Amino acid sequence: MELYVQKFGGSSMRDAERVRNVAKIVTKTWDQNKNVVVVVSAQGDTTDDLIAKANELNPKASKREMDVLLSTGEQISISLLAMTIEGMGYPVKSFTGWQAGFLTDSTHSNARIRNINKQRIENELQKRTIVIVAGFQGVNRYDDITTLGRGGSDTSAVALAAVLHADRCQIYTDVDGVYTADPRIVKNAVKLGAISYDEMLELASLGAQVLHNRSVEMAKRYNVDLEVLSSLEKKPGTIIKEDASVEKMIIRGVAKDANVARISLVEVPDQPGIAFKVFSILASKKINVDIILQSIGRDGTKDITFTVAKDHLEETVEVLNANRDKIGHKEVLTDDQVAKVSIVGAGMESNPGVASKMFEALYSANINIQMISTSEIKVSVLIDINDAKRAVVAIHDAFYNN
Numbered sequence: 288m289e290l291y292v293q294k295f296g297g298s299s300m301r302d303a304e305r306v307r308n309v310a311k312i313v314t315k316t317w318d319q320n321k322n323v324v325v326v327v328s329a330q331g332d333t334t335d336d337l338i339a340k341a342n343e344l345n346p347k348a349s350k351r352e353m354d355v356l357l358s359t360g361e362q363i364s365i366s367l368l369a370m371t372i373e374g375m376g377y378p379v380k381s382f383t384g385w386q387a388g389f390l391t392d393s394t395h396s397n398a399r400i401r402n403i404n405k406q407r408i409e410n411e412l413q414k415r416t417i418v419i420v421a422g423f424q425g426v427n428r429y430d431d432i433t434t435l436g437r438g439g440s441d442t443s444a445v446a447l448a449a450v451l452h453a454d455r456c457q458i459y460t461d462v463d464g465v466y467t468a469d470p471r472i473v474k475n476a477v478k479l480g481a482i483s484y485d486e487m488l489e490l491a492s493l494g495a496q497v498l499h500n501r502s503v504e505m506a507k508r509y510n511v512d513l514e515v516l517s518s519l520e521k522k523p524g525t526i527i528k529e530d531a532s533v534e535k536m537i538i539r540g541v542a543k544d545a546n547v548a549r550i551s552l553v554e555v556p557d558q559p560g561i562a563f564k565v566f567s568i569l570a571s572k573k574i575n576v577d578i579i580l581q582s583i584g585r586d587g588t589k590d591i592t593f594t595v596a597k598d599h600l601e602e603t604v605e606v607l608n609a610n611r612d613k614i615g616h617k618e619v620l621t622d623d624q625v626a627k628v629s630i631v632g633a634g635m636e637s638n639p640g641v642a643s644k645m646f647e648a649l650y651s652a653n654i655n656i657q658m659i660s661t662s663e664i665k666v667s668v669l670i671d672i673n674d675a676k677r678a679v680v681a682i683h684d685a686f687y688n689n
């Protein structure tokens with residue numbers, strides 16, 4: 288019997304009407320003689336609301352306690368969906384992440400899945416039970432609750448699809464597929480029928496929140512047949528697969544990431560080993576650094592500028608200042624009013640002039656570039672956060688309307 292994993296995000300689960308709608312999609316799939324494992328996220332803005340509640344009481348709460356709190360959002364969703372489906376007369380059971388066997392590492396708030404003990408789910412599927420699993424959560428080896436990072440329910444779904452060898456993993460959301468840019472920002476964005484794992488991974492990593500980047504990484508590794516589609520409109524979505532070169536486009540998409548902050552280490556000694564020191568200190572604290580820029584040395588000193596995720600800004604500055612003796616910087620400057628805008632496309636490698644076209648679009652829109660970074664299949668720029676939406680539209684226009 289075919290097995291489908293279907294994931295429904297917060298917007299698809301927002302209120303009673305939407306939960307009923309999800310129940311309809313799930314039971315319809317079951318009626319078509321398929322087994323179904325459903326993964327759900329917290330309803331609407333529940334996760335943000337829980338974070339706000341925590342901040343009221345302790346803005347510096349430990350990540351362990353934050354995970355205990357945030358995991359409750361998904362538990363509300365699984366039970367509500369299960370009782371709705373129950374009411375429709377179908378066999379159904381809900382499971383928290385730990386009941387479903389999700390074992391993760393101990394990186395609270397951003398844990399990685401280590402293993403899924405799938406026995407319980409498989410037993411239920413054999414009985415034709417509709418299995419509903421809370422996304423975004425697991426336990427570490429001490430049985431402490433962990434969460435997988437914002438947007439992590441997508442990764443729960445793909446991981447389940449991989450271990451259960453599902454025939455398809457469907458990510459239902461509030462848009463009907465993956466577009467060349469966020470359709471909420473760019474009105475004439477184009478829906479992609481298909482996109483390769485690699486391009487989707489870049490888009491997701493660069494801020495296209497429609498899929499959690501780790502879910503794409505995992506789908507690629509385990510060759511999971513992945514589809515993004517709408518829970519509100521019945522139409523084909525976007526397929527993510529190994530080779531999607533059918534559509535000949537140089538640029539596959541434009542992405543924006545506002546979860547970025549810029550940090551400058553001013554006047555560090557201009558000697559070998561300084562960059563190594565700075566970035567190994569940050570790596571040991573599990574702080575991910577993205578774009579890096581180093582100035583030419585002058586009078587024995589230079590500046591090193593780099594970006595980190597906004598929620599790591601405070602911690603990064605603390606770590607840098609705690610290591611001032613080792614690094615030798617004069618001061619640390621920060622700016623969290625920045626955003627990263629990127630273009631992605633596997634066709635870029637063989638098409639010179641792509642980057643300059645992007646820069647021209649920004650110039651024409653009078654948007655200043657603070658930093659640039661490139662790879663074979665992407666170009667990213669760091670700009671003022673207030674210019675970000677305009678930049679996405681201008682760049683998208685330059686590539687798609689000519």
Ligand code: ADP
Nearest residue numbers: 296297298460464465466468469471495496497
């Ligand atoms: P869910 O609650 O279903 O997980 P998300 O809000 O996480 O939904 O992701 C869906 C959103 O991703 C869309 O509403 C859209 O605004 C945004 N998005 C950003 N970039 C893209 C893109 N390239 N294609 C489609 N949607 C995108």
Ligand code: ASP
Nearest residue numbers: 328334423437438439440
């Ligand atoms: N509820 C979590 C979040 O808001 C996980 C998810 O939506 O995938 O980040």
Ligand code: MG
Nearest residue numbers: 296438496497
């Ligand atoms: Mg999401």
